[in-house]
Amino acid sequence: MKIGKQTIKLENTPKILQTSSIVGPKESQGPLSQYFDTHIDDIFFGEKTFEKAESKFMKTCIDNLLSKVPTSPENIDYIFAGDLLNQCICSGYCIRDLNIPFFGLYGACSTFCESLSLASAFVNAGYANKAIAATSSHFCSAERQFRMPLEHGNQKSPTAQCTVTGSGAAIVVPKDVGTQGPFVTYITPGKIVDLGITDMTNMGAAMMPAAFNTVMTHLQDTGRNANYYDVIATGDLGVLGSEMLVDLLRKEGVDLQGIHADCGALIYDHEKQDTHCGGSGCGCMASVFSGYFYEQLKTKKINKILIVATGALMSPLSVQQGESIPGIAHAIAIENEV
Amino acid sequence: MNSNVNMTNEEYSSYVDTKAKNSPIVKNIIWAFLVGGLICTIGQLITNLFMYLGCSKDDSTMICTISLIFIGAFLTAINVYAKIGQHAGAGSIVPITGFSNSIVAPAIEFKTEGYVLGIGANMFKIAGPVLVYGTTASVIIGFIYWLITMFI
Numbered sequence: 001m002k003i004g005k006q007t008i009k010l011e012n013t014p015k016i017l018q019t020s021s022i023v024g025p026k027e028s029q030g031p032l033s034q035y036f037d038t039h040i041d042d043i044f045f046g047e048k049t050f051e052k053a054e055s056k057f058m059k060t061c062i063d064n065l066l067s068k069v070p071t072s073p074e075n076i077d078y079i080f081a082g083d084l085l086n087q088c089i090c091s092g093y094c095i096r097d098l099n100i101p102f103f104g105l106y107g108a109c110s111t112f113c114e115s116l117s118l119a120s121a122f123v124n125a126g127y128a129n130k131a132i133a134a135t136s137s138h139f140c141s142a143e144r145q146f147r148m149p150l151e152h153g154n155q156k157s158p159t160a161q162c163t164v165t166g167s168g169a170a171i172v173v174p175k176d177v178g179t180q181g182p183f184v185t186y187i188t189p190g191k192i193v194d195l196g197i198t199d200m201t202n203m204g205a206a207m208m209p210a211a212f213n214t215v216m217t218h219l220q221d222t223g224r225n226a227n228y229y230d231v232i233a234t235g236d237l238g239v240l241g242s243e244m245l246v247d248l249l250r251k252e253g254v255d256l257q258g259i260h261a262d263c264g265a266l267i268y269d270h271e272k273q274d275t276h277c278g279g280s281g282c283g284c285m286a287s288v289f290s291g292y293f294y295e296q297l298k299t300k301k302i303n304k305i306l307i308v309a310t311g312a313l314m315s316p317l318s319v320q321q322g323e324s325i326p327g328i329a330h331a332i333a334i335e336n337e338v
Numbered sequence: 339m340n341s342n343v344n345m346t347n348e349e350y351s352s353y354v355d356t357k358a359k360n361s362p363i364v365k366n367i368i369w370a371f372l373v374g375g376l377i378c379t380i381g382q383l384i385t386n387l388f389m390y391l392g393c394s395k396d397d398s399t400m401i402c403t404i405s406l407i408f409i410g411a412f413l414t415a416i417n418v419y420a421k422i423g424q425h426a427g428a429g430s431i432v433p434i435t436g437f438s439n440s441i442v443a444p445a446i447e448f449k450t451e452g453y454v455l456g457i458g459a460n461m462f463k464i465a466g467p468v469l470v471y472g473t474t475a476s477v478i479i480g481f482i483y484w485l486i487t488m489f490i
Binding site: 005155220 | 341343344345347358360362366414415419420421422423427430436439440442444447463
Protein backbone atom coordinates (compact mmCIF):
# COMPACT_ATOMS: atom_id res chain seq x y z
CA MET A 1 0.00 0.00 0.00
CA LYS A 2 1.41 3.37 -0.95
CA ILE A 3 1.53 5.91 1.86
CA GLY A 4 2.54 9.54 1.72
CA LYS A 5 4.55 10.81 -1.23
CA GLN A 6 6.55 7.77 -2.22
CA THR A 7 6.70 5.16 0.53
CA ILE A 8 5.25 1.66 0.27
CA LYS A 9 3.94 -0.04 3.40
CA LEU A 10 4.41 -3.80 3.14
CA GLU A 11 1.33 -4.89 5.08
CA ASN A 12 2.29 -8.59 4.92
CA THR A 13 5.76 -7.80 6.32
CA PRO A 14 7.93 -10.27 4.40
CA LYS A 15 10.81 -11.72 6.27
CA ILE A 16 14.53 -11.78 5.55
CA LEU A 17 15.12 -15.45 6.22
CA GLN A 18 18.86 -15.55 5.74
CA THR A 19 21.76 -13.55 4.37
CA SER A 20 25.20 -14.35 3.05
CA SER A 21 28.31 -12.23 2.59
CA ILE A 22 31.70 -12.59 0.99
CA VAL A 23 34.62 -10.15 0.87
CA GLY A 24 38.06 -9.77 -0.69
CA PRO A 25 41.50 -9.36 0.89
CA LYS A 26 41.32 -5.67 1.87
CA GLU A 27 37.89 -5.99 3.50
CA SER A 28 39.13 -9.10 5.34
CA GLN A 29 41.70 -6.89 7.06
CA GLY A 30 39.11 -4.28 7.98
CA PRO A 31 37.34 -3.85 11.32
CA LEU A 32 34.20 -5.80 10.28
CA SER A 33 36.10 -8.84 9.02
CA GLN A 34 34.74 -11.27 11.63
CA TYR A 35 31.13 -10.65 10.56
CA PHE A 36 31.55 -11.78 6.96
CA ASP A 37 30.81 -15.41 6.06
CA THR A 38 33.53 -15.94 3.48
CA HIS A 39 36.94 -14.31 3.06
CA ILE A 40 38.89 -14.59 -0.18
CA ASP A 41 42.57 -13.66 -0.14
CA ASP A 42 43.12 -13.92 -3.88
CA ILE A 43 41.83 -10.81 -5.69
CA PHE A 44 41.50 -12.93 -8.87
CA PHE A 45 39.65 -15.67 -6.95
CA GLY A 46 41.43 -18.24 -9.19
CA GLU A 47 40.02 -16.69 -12.38
CA LYS A 48 41.79 -15.10 -15.33
CA THR A 49 39.94 -11.77 -15.34
CA PHE A 50 38.63 -9.42 -12.65
CA GLU A 51 35.16 -9.57 -14.19
CA LYS A 52 35.07 -13.35 -13.88
CA ALA A 53 36.39 -13.03 -10.35
CA GLU A 54 33.55 -10.67 -9.44
CA SER A 55 31.02 -13.06 -10.94
CA LYS A 56 32.51 -15.85 -8.87
CA PHE A 57 32.29 -13.71 -5.75
CA MET A 58 28.55 -13.31 -6.32
CA LYS A 59 28.06 -16.97 -7.26
CA THR A 60 29.91 -18.16 -4.16
CA CYS A 61 27.85 -15.77 -2.06
CA ILE A 62 24.53 -17.05 -3.47
CA ASP A 63 25.63 -20.69 -3.15
CA ASN A 64 26.52 -20.02 0.46
CA LEU A 65 23.11 -18.40 1.01
CA LEU A 66 21.32 -21.42 -0.47
CA SER A 67 23.30 -23.80 1.73
CA LYS A 68 22.63 -21.70 4.83
CA VAL A 69 18.82 -21.79 4.36
CA PRO A 70 19.15 -24.67 3.19
CA THR A 71 17.44 -24.85 -0.18
CA SER A 72 18.28 -25.38 -3.84
CA PRO A 73 18.03 -23.03 -6.84
CA GLU A 74 14.88 -24.80 -8.16
CA ASN A 75 12.99 -23.59 -5.09
CA ILE A 76 13.81 -19.93 -5.69
CA ASP A 77 11.10 -18.06 -7.59
CA TYR A 78 12.99 -14.95 -8.67
CA ILE A 79 16.35 -13.36 -8.22
CA PHE A 80 16.95 -9.60 -8.30
CA ALA A 81 20.58 -8.73 -8.81
CA GLY A 82 22.95 -6.15 -10.20
CA ASP A 83 26.50 -4.86 -10.17
CA LEU A 84 28.51 -1.87 -11.39
CA LEU A 85 29.88 -3.15 -14.66
CA ASN A 86 28.56 -2.28 -18.12
CA GLN A 87 25.48 -4.33 -18.94
CA CYS A 88 25.64 -5.87 -15.44
CA ILE A 89 27.77 -8.73 -16.75
CA CYS A 90 28.80 -10.04 -13.35
CA SER A 91 25.22 -10.73 -12.33
CA GLY A 92 24.31 -12.06 -15.76
CA TYR A 93 27.16 -14.56 -15.97
CA CYS A 94 26.75 -15.55 -12.35
CA ILE A 95 23.04 -16.26 -12.63
CA ARG A 96 23.42 -17.97 -16.01
CA ASP A 97 24.42 -21.10 -14.11
CA LEU A 98 21.64 -20.93 -11.54
CA ASN A 99 18.56 -21.40 -13.69
CA ILE A 100 16.47 -18.95 -11.68
CA PRO A 101 14.22 -16.29 -13.31
CA PHE A 102 16.26 -13.11 -13.14
CA PHE A 103 15.63 -9.39 -12.94
CA GLY A 104 18.86 -7.52 -13.72
CA LEU A 105 19.02 -4.16 -11.97
CA TYR A 106 21.23 -1.12 -12.14
CA GLY A 107 21.11 1.56 -9.50
CA ALA A 108 24.87 2.03 -9.16
CA CYS A 109 25.82 1.60 -5.50
CA SER A 110 22.14 1.81 -4.47
CA THR A 111 21.37 -1.48 -6.21
CA PHE A 112 21.31 -3.55 -3.03
CA CYS A 113 18.35 -1.66 -1.61
CA GLU A 114 16.71 -1.60 -5.02
CA SER A 115 16.92 -5.37 -5.35
CA LEU A 116 15.92 -6.03 -1.74
CA SER A 117 12.95 -3.62 -2.14
CA LEU A 118 11.69 -5.43 -5.21
CA ALA A 119 12.25 -8.89 -3.75
CA SER A 120 10.31 -7.83 -0.62
CA ALA A 121 7.52 -6.26 -2.68
CA PHE A 122 7.17 -9.44 -4.77
CA VAL A 123 6.92 -11.61 -1.66
CA ASN A 124 4.55 -9.13 0.01
CA ALA A 125 2.23 -9.25 -3.00
CA GLY A 126 2.28 -13.04 -3.11
CA TYR A 127 4.04 -13.22 -6.47
CA ALA A 128 6.93 -15.11 -4.94
CA ASN A 129 7.55 -17.34 -1.95
CA LYS A 130 11.30 -17.21 -2.07
CA ALA A 131 13.09 -14.31 -3.70
CA ILE A 132 16.77 -13.50 -3.57
CA ALA A 133 18.33 -10.03 -3.68
CA ALA A 134 22.05 -9.90 -4.45
CA THR A 135 24.68 -7.40 -5.58
CA SER A 136 28.43 -7.35 -5.97
CA SER A 137 31.34 -5.07 -6.72
CA HIS A 138 35.07 -5.59 -7.22
CA PHE A 139 37.80 -3.02 -6.67
CA CYS A 140 39.80 -3.96 -9.76
CA SER A 141 36.92 -4.33 -12.23
CA ALA A 142 35.48 -1.00 -11.05
CA GLU A 143 38.85 0.78 -11.21
CA ARG A 144 39.39 -0.26 -14.80
CA GLN A 145 35.89 0.77 -15.84
CA PHE A 146 35.65 4.05 -13.96
CA ARG A 147 39.22 5.19 -13.22
CA MET A 148 42.84 4.58 -14.19
CA PRO A 149 44.65 1.28 -14.78
CA LEU A 150 45.66 -0.31 -11.48
CA GLU A 151 49.42 -0.10 -12.03
CA HIS A 152 49.34 3.55 -13.00
CA GLY A 153 51.23 5.56 -10.39
CA ASN A 154 48.85 8.40 -9.48
CA GLN A 155 47.63 10.04 -6.32
CA LYS A 156 44.08 9.75 -5.05
CA SER A 157 42.12 12.73 -3.83
CA PRO A 158 41.47 12.89 -0.06
CA THR A 159 37.72 12.68 -0.85
CA ALA A 160 38.09 9.51 -2.96
CA GLN A 161 36.56 6.23 -1.88
CA CYS A 162 37.67 2.67 -2.49
CA THR A 163 35.35 0.20 -4.23
CA VAL A 164 34.59 -2.76 -1.98
CA THR A 165 35.47 -6.19 -3.30
CA GLY A 166 32.62 -8.32 -2.13
CA SER A 167 29.07 -9.44 -2.48
CA GLY A 168 26.02 -9.82 -0.31
CA ALA A 169 22.76 -11.70 -0.79
CA ALA A 170 19.53 -11.99 1.14
CA ILE A 171 16.57 -14.32 0.74
CA VAL A 172 13.08 -12.97 1.37
CA VAL A 173 10.16 -15.24 2.32
CA PRO A 174 6.60 -14.70 3.62
CA LYS A 175 6.22 -13.70 7.26
CA ASP A 176 4.88 -17.05 8.51
CA VAL A 177 8.01 -19.06 7.65
CA GLY A 178 9.54 -19.70 11.07
CA THR A 179 8.86 -17.48 14.07
CA GLN A 180 11.55 -14.84 14.25
CA GLY A 181 12.22 -11.75 12.16
CA PRO A 182 13.60 -9.53 10.93
CA PHE A 183 10.78 -8.27 8.74
CA VAL A 184 10.67 -5.67 5.99
CA THR A 185 8.00 -3.11 6.90
CA TYR A 186 8.42 -0.10 4.62
CA ILE A 187 10.29 0.72 1.46
CA THR A 188 10.94 4.22 0.21
CA PRO A 189 12.23 4.27 -3.37
CA GLY A 190 14.25 7.41 -3.92
CA LYS A 191 14.17 10.18 -6.47
CA ILE A 192 17.17 11.32 -8.46
CA VAL A 193 18.72 14.37 -6.85
CA ASP A 194 21.56 16.29 -8.46
CA LEU A 195 23.15 19.34 -6.90
CA GLY A 196 25.69 19.82 -9.64
CA ILE A 197 28.73 17.96 -8.29
CA THR A 198 31.01 17.02 -11.20
CA ASP A 199 33.99 15.61 -9.29
CA MET A 200 34.12 11.84 -9.78
CA THR A 201 36.48 11.57 -6.84
CA ASN A 202 33.89 13.00 -4.47
CA MET A 203 30.98 10.57 -4.65
CA GLY A 204 29.96 11.19 -1.06
CA ALA A 205 29.11 14.80 -1.90
CA ALA A 206 27.32 13.79 -5.10
CA MET A 207 25.08 11.23 -3.36
CA MET A 208 24.45 12.96 -0.04
CA PRO A 209 21.53 15.18 -1.26
CA ALA A 210 19.71 12.05 -2.48
CA ALA A 211 20.19 10.32 0.87
CA PHE A 212 18.95 13.47 2.59
CA ASN A 213 15.84 13.53 0.41
CA THR A 214 15.04 9.84 0.89
CA VAL A 215 15.54 9.90 4.67
CA MET A 216 13.39 13.02 5.07
CA THR A 217 10.68 11.68 2.78
CA HIS A 218 10.65 8.34 4.59
CA LEU A 219 10.26 10.03 7.95
CA GLN A 220 7.50 12.33 6.67
CA ASP A 221 5.63 9.54 4.88
CA THR A 222 5.70 7.15 7.84
CA GLY A 223 5.26 9.85 10.48
CA ARG A 224 8.21 8.42 12.36
CA ASN A 225 11.00 10.26 14.16
CA ALA A 226 14.59 9.44 13.33
CA ASN A 227 15.10 8.06 16.83
CA TYR A 228 12.37 5.46 16.19
CA TYR A 229 15.24 3.56 14.57
CA ASP A 230 18.16 2.08 16.45
CA VAL A 231 20.32 2.61 13.40
CA ILE A 232 19.93 4.55 10.17
CA ALA A 233 22.60 3.08 7.92
CA THR A 234 23.56 4.74 4.66
CA GLY A 235 25.34 2.77 1.95
CA ASP A 236 28.51 4.47 0.89
CA LEU A 237 28.45 8.18 1.65
CA GLY A 238 31.84 7.70 3.25
CA VAL A 239 33.31 9.86 5.98
CA LEU A 240 32.70 13.20 4.26
CA GLY A 241 29.20 12.44 2.95
CA SER A 242 28.11 11.10 6.34
CA GLU A 243 29.39 14.17 8.15
CA MET A 244 27.49 16.44 5.77
CA LEU A 245 24.29 14.36 5.99
CA VAL A 246 24.24 14.49 9.79
CA ASP A 247 25.07 18.19 9.72
CA LEU A 248 22.37 19.16 7.21
CA LEU A 249 19.67 16.96 8.76
CA ARG A 250 20.38 18.55 12.13
CA LYS A 251 19.68 21.93 10.58
CA GLU A 252 16.24 20.60 9.55
CA GLY A 253 15.62 19.40 13.10
CA VAL A 254 16.41 15.71 12.51
CA ASP A 255 19.07 14.50 14.90
CA LEU A 256 20.99 11.47 13.68
CA GLN A 257 23.77 11.74 16.26
CA GLY A 258 24.43 8.28 17.66
CA ILE A 259 21.95 6.68 15.23
CA HIS A 260 23.66 7.17 11.91
CA ALA A 261 26.15 4.67 10.53
CA ASP A 262 27.63 4.40 7.07
CA CYS A 263 28.66 1.05 5.60
CA GLY A 264 31.45 2.69 3.59
CA ALA A 265 32.85 4.38 6.68
CA LEU A 266 32.61 1.16 8.75
CA ILE A 267 34.21 -1.37 6.44
CA TYR A 268 37.80 -0.09 6.45
CA ASP A 269 40.26 1.33 8.91
CA HIS A 270 40.87 4.53 6.95
CA GLU A 271 44.17 5.47 8.58
CA LYS A 272 45.81 2.08 8.37
CA GLN A 273 44.29 0.96 5.08
CA ASP A 274 44.73 4.27 3.22
CA THR A 275 41.14 4.27 2.01
CA HIS A 276 40.61 8.05 2.33
CA CYS A 277 36.83 8.57 2.73
CA GLY A 278 35.93 4.86 2.97
CA GLY A 279 34.37 2.11 0.89
CA SER A 280 31.86 2.30 -1.94
CA GLY A 281 30.23 0.08 -4.55
CA CYS A 282 27.25 -2.27 -4.75
CA GLY A 283 29.12 -4.77 -2.63
CA CYS A 284 29.61 -2.30 0.20
CA MET A 285 26.11 -2.12 1.65
CA ALA A 286 25.40 -5.68 0.44
CA SER A 287 28.24 -7.21 2.43
CA VAL A 288 27.98 -4.92 5.46
CA PHE A 289 24.21 -5.35 5.78
CA SER A 290 24.30 -9.10 5.10
CA GLY A 291 27.27 -9.61 7.38
CA TYR A 292 27.22 -7.06 10.14
CA PHE A 293 23.74 -5.50 10.48
CA TYR A 294 21.79 -8.71 9.85
CA GLU A 295 23.76 -10.38 12.63
CA GLN A 296 22.99 -7.40 14.92
CA LEU A 297 19.27 -7.78 14.12
CA LYS A 298 19.34 -11.54 14.68
CA THR A 299 21.04 -11.21 18.05
CA LYS A 300 18.64 -8.35 18.97
CA LYS A 301 21.46 -5.89 19.56
CA ILE A 302 19.40 -3.67 17.30
CA ASN A 303 15.72 -4.12 16.55
CA LYS A 304 14.84 -1.42 14.04
CA ILE A 305 17.04 -0.32 11.22
CA LEU A 306 16.56 1.89 8.20
CA ILE A 307 19.01 1.01 5.45
CA VAL A 308 19.56 3.67 2.82
CA ALA A 309 21.74 2.55 -0.08
CA THR A 310 23.12 5.45 -2.08
CA GLY A 311 24.13 5.46 -5.73
CA ALA A 312 25.77 7.81 -8.23
CA LEU A 313 24.19 7.40 -11.64
CA MET A 314 27.00 8.62 -13.86
CA SER A 315 29.43 6.94 -16.20
CA PRO A 316 32.97 8.01 -17.15
CA LEU A 317 31.47 9.07 -20.49
CA SER A 318 28.88 11.42 -18.98
CA VAL A 319 31.52 12.94 -16.73
CA GLN A 320 33.86 13.51 -19.69
CA GLN A 321 30.98 15.22 -21.47
CA GLY A 322 30.75 17.64 -18.57
CA GLU A 323 27.54 16.30 -16.99
CA SER A 324 27.11 16.50 -13.24
CA ILE A 325 26.63 13.38 -11.12
CA PRO A 326 23.01 12.45 -10.32
CA GLY A 327 22.53 10.76 -6.95
CA ILE A 328 19.86 8.32 -5.82
CA ALA A 329 19.03 6.61 -2.53
CA HIS A 330 16.52 3.90 -1.64
CA ALA A 331 15.45 3.20 1.93
CA ILE A 332 14.16 0.01 3.53
CA ALA A 333 12.85 -0.26 7.08
CA ILE A 334 13.63 -3.59 8.70
CA GLU A 335 12.29 -4.47 12.12
CA ASN A 336 12.33 -7.42 14.49
CA GLU A 337 8.81 -6.83 15.84
CA VAL A 338 5.77 -6.16 13.67
CA MET B 339 10.16 20.47 7.09
CA ASN B 340 11.87 20.51 3.77
CA SER B 341 12.63 17.18 2.13
CA ASN B 342 15.34 18.59 -0.12
CA VAL B 343 18.72 20.03 0.73
CA ASN B 344 17.78 23.68 0.79
CA MET B 345 20.70 25.02 -1.25
CA THR B 346 21.45 26.10 -4.78
CA ASN B 347 24.13 24.23 -6.71
CA GLU B 348 26.65 27.00 -6.00
CA GLU B 349 25.84 27.08 -2.29
CA TYR B 350 26.14 23.32 -2.07
CA SER B 351 29.42 23.32 -3.93
CA SER B 352 30.97 25.85 -1.57
CA TYR B 353 29.49 23.98 1.43
CA VAL B 354 31.22 20.79 0.21
CA ASP B 355 34.48 22.72 -0.20
CA THR B 356 34.37 23.89 3.40
CA LYS B 357 33.87 20.31 4.62
CA ALA B 358 36.21 18.42 2.28
CA LYS B 359 39.78 17.84 3.31
CA ASN B 360 42.29 19.44 0.99
CA SER B 361 45.22 17.55 -0.48
CA PRO B 362 48.31 17.91 1.74
CA ILE B 363 50.00 20.22 -0.77
CA VAL B 364 53.25 20.94 1.10
CA LYS B 365 53.85 17.25 1.82
CA ASN B 366 53.01 16.35 -1.79
CA ILE B 367 55.38 19.00 -3.17
CA ILE B 368 58.27 17.84 -0.97
CA TRP B 369 57.71 14.20 -2.00
CA ALA B 370 57.45 15.18 -5.67
CA PHE B 371 60.67 17.24 -5.41
CA LEU B 372 62.63 14.45 -3.70
CA VAL B 373 61.44 11.56 -5.87
CA GLY B 374 61.52 13.55 -9.12
CA GLY B 375 64.98 14.80 -8.23
CA LEU B 376 66.16 11.31 -7.36
CA ILE B 377 64.98 9.90 -10.69
CA CYS B 378 66.76 12.70 -12.58
CA THR B 379 69.93 12.17 -10.53
CA ILE B 380 69.88 8.47 -11.37
CA GLY B 381 69.53 9.47 -15.03
CA GLN B 382 72.50 11.80 -14.78
CA LEU B 383 74.55 9.07 -13.07
CA ILE B 384 73.79 6.68 -15.93
CA THR B 385 74.80 9.30 -18.52
CA ASN B 386 78.03 10.13 -16.69
CA LEU B 387 78.85 6.46 -16.24
CA PHE B 388 78.60 5.75 -19.97
CA MET B 389 80.54 8.90 -20.87
CA TYR B 390 83.22 7.74 -18.43
CA LEU B 391 83.22 4.36 -20.17
CA GLY B 392 83.99 6.10 -23.42
CA CYS B 393 80.60 6.59 -25.12
CA SER B 394 79.85 9.89 -26.85
CA LYS B 395 77.51 12.37 -25.12
CA ASP B 396 74.71 11.63 -27.60
CA ASP B 397 75.04 7.88 -27.14
CA SER B 398 75.17 8.22 -23.36
CA THR B 399 71.95 10.25 -23.17
CA MET B 400 70.28 7.70 -25.46
CA ILE B 401 71.39 4.85 -23.20
CA CYS B 402 70.18 6.82 -20.19
CA THR B 403 66.71 7.27 -21.75
CA ILE B 404 66.45 3.60 -22.64
CA SER B 405 67.60 2.53 -19.18
CA LEU B 406 65.10 4.78 -17.40
CA ILE B 407 62.26 3.54 -19.60
CA PHE B 408 63.24 -0.02 -18.75
CA ILE B 409 63.42 0.74 -15.02
CA GLY B 410 59.98 2.41 -15.13
CA ALA B 411 58.46 -0.54 -16.99
CA PHE B 412 60.11 -3.07 -14.70
CA LEU B 413 58.95 -1.32 -11.52
CA THR B 414 55.43 -1.10 -12.99
CA ALA B 415 55.36 -4.80 -13.74
CA ILE B 416 56.37 -5.75 -10.19
CA ASN B 417 53.74 -3.38 -8.71
CA VAL B 418 56.25 -0.97 -7.20
CA TYR B 419 55.77 2.08 -9.42
CA ALA B 420 52.10 2.53 -8.46
CA LYS B 421 53.16 2.59 -4.79
CA ILE B 422 55.87 5.16 -5.46
CA GLY B 423 53.30 7.21 -7.39
CA GLN B 424 50.87 7.28 -4.44
CA HIS B 425 53.41 9.37 -2.52
CA ALA B 426 55.43 11.06 -5.22
CA GLY B 427 52.61 12.26 -7.48
CA ALA B 428 54.01 14.49 -10.21
CA GLY B 429 57.52 13.55 -9.05
CA SER B 430 57.13 10.12 -10.60
CA ILE B 431 54.65 11.02 -13.35
CA VAL B 432 56.65 13.77 -15.10
CA PRO B 433 60.05 12.04 -15.66
CA ILE B 434 60.34 9.54 -18.51
CA THR B 435 59.85 6.66 -16.06
CA GLY B 436 56.30 7.94 -15.58
CA PHE B 437 55.76 7.92 -19.32
CA SER B 438 56.91 4.32 -19.34
CA ASN B 439 54.53 3.56 -16.46
CA SER B 440 51.61 5.14 -18.29
CA ILE B 441 52.12 2.78 -21.25
CA VAL B 442 52.95 -0.42 -19.37
CA ALA B 443 50.09 -0.05 -16.84
CA PRO B 444 47.25 -0.22 -19.40
CA ALA B 445 49.17 -2.87 -21.36
CA ILE B 446 49.10 -5.12 -18.28
CA GLU B 447 45.51 -4.25 -17.49
CA PHE B 448 44.02 -4.83 -20.94
CA LYS B 449 45.85 -8.10 -21.64
CA THR B 450 42.63 -9.90 -20.75
CA GLU B 451 40.91 -8.42 -23.82
CA GLY B 452 43.52 -9.87 -26.18
CA TYR B 453 46.67 -8.64 -27.92
CA VAL B 454 45.00 -6.57 -30.64
CA LEU B 455 41.85 -5.00 -29.22
CA GLY B 456 43.12 -5.19 -25.64
CA ILE B 457 46.81 -4.30 -25.42
CA GLY B 458 47.09 -2.81 -28.92
CA ALA B 459 44.08 -0.54 -28.63
CA ASN B 460 44.55 0.55 -25.02
CA MET B 461 48.30 0.77 -24.51
CA PHE B 462 48.37 4.49 -25.34
CA LYS B 463 45.17 5.29 -23.46
CA ILE B 464 47.01 7.58 -21.03
CA ALA B 465 50.14 8.38 -23.03
CA GLY B 466 48.20 8.99 -26.24
CA PRO B 467 47.18 12.59 -25.50
CA VAL B 468 50.76 13.41 -24.47
CA LEU B 469 52.06 12.05 -27.76
CA VAL B 470 49.39 13.76 -29.87
CA TYR B 471 49.79 17.20 -28.34
CA GLY B 472 53.53 16.84 -27.74
CA THR B 473 54.13 16.03 -31.40
CA THR B 474 51.73 18.73 -32.59
CA ALA B 475 53.36 21.32 -30.35
CA SER B 476 56.85 20.43 -31.60
CA VAL B 477 55.70 20.68 -35.23
CA ILE B 478 54.17 24.12 -34.61
CA ILE B 479 57.24 25.36 -32.75
CA GLY B 480 59.46 23.96 -35.53
CA PHE B 481 57.40 25.80 -38.13
CA ILE B 482 57.65 29.08 -36.21
CA TYR B 483 61.41 28.56 -35.85
CA TRP B 484 61.67 27.96 -39.58
CA LEU B 485 59.72 31.16 -40.30
CA ILE B 486 61.94 33.18 -37.99
CA THR B 487 65.14 31.81 -39.53
CA MET B 488 63.88 32.90 -42.98
CA PHE B 489 63.95 36.54 -41.94
CA ILE B 490 66.91 36.62 -39.59
